[in-house]
Amino acid sequence: MVRLTRIYTRGGDKGETSLGGGKRVPKHALRVAAYGTVDEANGVIGMARLHTSGAADEMLGRIQNDLFDLGADLCTPEEGGKTDGALRVVDAQVERLEREIDALNADLEPLASFVLPGGSAPAAHLHLGRTVVRRAERLITELAGQEPVNPVAIRYVNRLSDHLFVLARHLNGRGKKDVLWIPGANR
Numbered sequence: 001m002v003r004l005t006r007i008y009t010r011g012g013d014k015g016e017t018s019l020g021g022g023k024r025v026p027k028h029a030l031r032v033a034a035y036g037t038v039d040e041a042n043g044v045i046g047m048a049r050l051h052t053s054g055a056a057d058e059m060l061g062r063i064q065n066d067l068f069d070l071g072a073d074l075c076t077p078e079e080g081g082k083t084d085g086a087l088r089v090v091d092a093q094v095e096r097l098e099r100e101i102d103a104l105n106a107d108l109e110p111l112a113s114f115v116l117p118g119g120s121a122p123a124a125h126l127h128l129g130r131t132v133v134r135r136a137e138r139l140i141t142e143l144a145g146q147e148p149v150n151p152v153a154i155r156y157v158n159r160l161s162d163h164l165f166v167l168a169r170h171l172n173g174r175g176k177k178d179v180l181w182i183p184g185a186n187r
Contacts, residue, residue, distance in 0.1 A: 020076025020086060030143050035074040037136040038157075042067040044132055045164075048125035056122070056171060059100055063160065066093050070153055074140065078148035089153045097159045104166045109175035115165075116179040119172035126168035133161040 016024045017032060025032060042064050049060050069089055076086040117127030137157045143149055169175045 020072065023077070030139065030146065031074060031077070034136060034139040034143050035071045037132060037139055038067055038071045038074065041129055041132040041136055041160075042071075044125060044129035048122050048129060051120070051122035051125065052171070056167060059163075059167065062096070063163070066156070066160075069093070070156060073150050073153050074143075078150065088150050089156045091152055094152060094155045094159050097156070097163045101159070101163050101166050104163075104170045107174050108166070108169050109178075111175070111178075113180040113182070115169065116181055117168075118179045119168075119177045123168040123172045123177075126164045126171070130161045130164040130168070133157060133164060137161065 012027060015027050017027050018024055019031065045060050045064055045067070049057055049064075052060060066089070069087055072087040073089050115127075117131075118124050137154070140149060140154055140157055144151075144154060169178055172178045
């Protein structure tokens with residue numbers, strides 16, 4: 001368990017931060033941008049949770065916890081430093097997302113067009129969260145092209161954007177209140 005007794009340390013005052021293994025890197029490093037974007041997605045999901053309850057809120061709560069796991073995974077490089085025993089995202093977390101996606105998707109109206117973000121407050125927040133997760137995924141895959149990254153972390157973030165999309169549709173009256181794109185509607 002993490003115990004924080006001081007919030008500020010002054011360690012980042014010169015534009016550097018410490019990774020999980022202790023290595024110091026610039027705050028604009030790709031790895032920091034990747035896990036920082038995961039943190040941003042977590043914040044958007046927290047906003048969505050202001051408008052959810054029941055099973056949807058429980059799913060989002062689990063996802064928020066997973067996103068801290070993902071941040072810890074990304075914060076600790078696969079190689080070098082103190083990496084033994086580092087927290088890593090595991091297949092069971094991806095599989096849980098898949099089960100939830102399948103269950104939610106079973107009750108949705110079939111799609112007749114692309115969905116515009118909106119329809120309801122929680123759905124709009126989840127669509128925003130989905131776009132932030134996609135940005136995190138682009139950063140994580142870019143990082144994976146430069147240094148080792150847990151492949152399960154990449155699968156998790158890919159599946160998460162699908163989950164947020166399907167859950168947004170579920171919260172839009174099982175897709176009945178989705179706002180659909182009408183190609184060329186304003187020509």
